[in-house]
Amino acid sequence: MFKGGRNVFRDILRDYENKIAQNVEARRVLEGLRASRRRQLAALLVDSICELQRVATVRGLSAR
Numbered sequence: 657m658f659k660g661g662r663n664v665f666r667d668i669l670r671d672y673e674n675k676i677a678q679n680v681e682a683r684r685v686l687e688g689l690r691a692s693r694r695r696q697l698a699a700l701l702v703d704s705i706c707e708l709q710r711v712a713t714v715r716g717l718s719a720r
Contacts (some may be wrong), residue, residue, distance in 0.1 A: 660719040668702055669695060669698045669699055669702065670698075672701050673694055673695065673698040673700055676694070676697060676698060676701065677694075689701075
């Protein structure tokens with residue numbers, strides 16, 4: 657099961673890497689980053705989004 661979780665997380669990171677890469681402003685910044693740094697950026701974004709969703713849930717707000 658843990659390996660399956662890793663694969664899911666990898667897929668999520670890949671999706672967010674692609675979303676970031678499609679952003680016009682972000683593209684300029686990404687040009688100077690190695691693949692490992694782009695992956696870290698995507699992980700930070702996923703972590704931030706999950707935390708915002710958690711806080712919204714705790715406070716009784718809906719993430720619409």
